[in-house]
Amino acid sequence: MTWWFMAEAGRARRGGAVALALVAFGLSLSANASPTTVPGAYYGEWQDEKEREKDAEPREFTLINYFFSRGTVTNQVGDPSGLKGVSLGPMGSPTGSAVRVESLTAYYVEQRWIPVIEYSPWFVDGLASFRAQFEVDFLWGRSANSVQPNEGGGFNADMINLQTKNINVAFYPFRDPTKLTLLIGAQPVYDSYFDPTRSPLNDIIRTGYKLTFLGSDATGLSVFSSYKGNAKLSLLPLGSAQPDRATQDDPRLKYIWLLTGDYVYPVRPGTNVGVSVWGLRDDTKGDAFAFEGLVKSGPGSAGLSSFTGTGRFNIDLPTGTVFWAGAHFNHNIDLRTGRFGASGFLMYNGGSYRSTEVDTDKEPTVDISGLSANLELIYNWGRTPNDVVTLEGIYTTGDEDLNDGKYKGAFTLNMYGLPGAVWFNHKTLLLFPFTSTANNYTGAVTDISNQGYGLRAAIASGAMDLIPNKLNLKLGTALATSDVTPPRWNTDVPRGRFIGAEVNAELKYHIRYLMTVGLHTGYMFKGSFYDGAERVTKNPFAAFTTFTWYAF
Secondary structure (H helix, E strand, C coil), X not given: CCHHXXXXXXXXXXXXXXXXXXXXXXXXXXXXXXXXXXXXXXXXHHHHHCCXXXXXXXXXXXXXXXXXXXXXXXXXXXXXXXXXXXXXXXXCCCCCCCCEEEEEEEEEEEEEEEEEEEECCHHHCCCEEEEEEEEEEEECCCCCCEECCCCCCCCCCCEECCEEEEEEEEECCCCCCCXXXXXXXXXXXXXXXXXXXXXXXXXXXXCCCCCCXXXXXXXEEEEEECCCCEEEEEXXXXXXXXXXXXXXXXXXXXXXXXXXXXXXXXXXXXXXEEXXXXXXXXXXXXXXXXXXXXXXXXXXCCCHHHHHCCXXXXXXXXXXXXXXXXXXXXXXXXXXXXXXXXXXXXEEEEEXXXXXXXXXXXXXXXXXXXXXXXXXXXXXXXXXXXXXXXXXXXEECCCCCCCCCEECCCCCHHHCXXXXXXCCCCCCCCCCCCCCCXXXXXECCCCCCXXXXXXXXXXXXXXXXXXXXXXXXXXXXXXXXXXXXXXXXCCCCCCCCEEEEEEEEEEEEEEECCEEEEEEEXXXXXXXXXXXXXXXXXXXXXXXXXXEEEEC
8 A cells, every 4th residue: 555655756765665564553452462562662572472363454444644854955045935935946047936056055944744544444345445645845934824835834833734635536346456446536647557556666766757757646537457467547637727718708628638558568577568658638728727826837838847847838828739659668676586677768759739829929839759768777786675786867859949839858747737747766966856855846957858958867876785774875976968059048158068967975764664864965066057047156065854754
């Protein structure tokens, strides 16, 4: 029951897959049972005295709590006023969160709480489960006595800040989720082929397309089956609007529809190859919102690209269609069948948008054609699964002129969400955002399109358990360039392609099962990509402390 692990990309953790099991609480002692206290100092003795048949039965009702807190010191500073406490987007942008890297040092602490509820009553006889998930985020010391998401850490608090994440019902027609699962309602949606309600975190973030194209929540219907291979089919309305109400007295809702189809074949145990075909249709004419009342969605949005790091199309009131065709593979990513593992993908996106504005000085149509590729290699050199070295590369095509009628870059769901795709298995803290976060998701590259200019990046890391399965040290480095030469920040200063190089270190200590504290620090040497950028005058650095606890 690990579906709840994937509510937000921001809590990703490296290492082996976390396989959770239901834990029976409220064990009672019979009259002739040992008086040993549980849980506590004598838990081991009590456990040895009990037989498995005396374990409590699985409960109908389950509550799981996730708590996360992060303290940050950095000179990468975003403006949280735009989205009230939330900073998103690439460094240097003068709009959106207006992230700057100057002679400034920011200090803040952010916090997240997610309760997860699952109800599987006995009387449905294994045919269905109900799930609900909520979220409360805030910065310490910010805002009180009001109504607003991502707020409520100020004196008195008294904030109405309960965000709906997922509310859904899973049907199991054959009483076997591996044969067929129908997931209906608000649900986690990812570009992995696994059922997020039943799959470990590691499987989802390192298979399929690794959340680089799609990683968020949405309402809709999804069908999963692993009866013969793994199959997934989803139909999701991503947004709606009434674009013709004022001009044509037509109050009907127009939608952004996403249809995805994936199939994966297990070549051998631990080795899988898969193919995908997805399609998106947008009839909202740019009137749907990614942040209600503030930031509109779609490739023509005046504000969304500066928050998510995508390229903005030079088009007014667009309607259009996008399709994706891709293939991917993974081999021994959990390192169970040997010391070597690998994964990767190749994705092509195409399509076209048409302007519905009669009198416009912008492009009447924009045609899309872009390619993305990724490859990761893993070697387990030590005693534990955490003793690993990795090497990863990613490439996306770029577009030198975003104002013409052709877009040659990667097209992700960051064009519609805030954010809509979060690649968080990259092991960096600054070049790509450190995604163990609640409110702040900023970095040099926040979408694989790199603001439409394309990306060439390499990432290497090495990790070892200083104390087996208890204390882990990871060292990493990464560098990246754009695929094309971007336009100048300043007309008088030439601008290059080299984005920067990062070095980082992370130390994690597992206090107890699913309770972890971490120290993370990174430094990035900025490249010629920022020559002439008024908001990026220093090399970015950051230091983080994190505390994570899953309790159930």
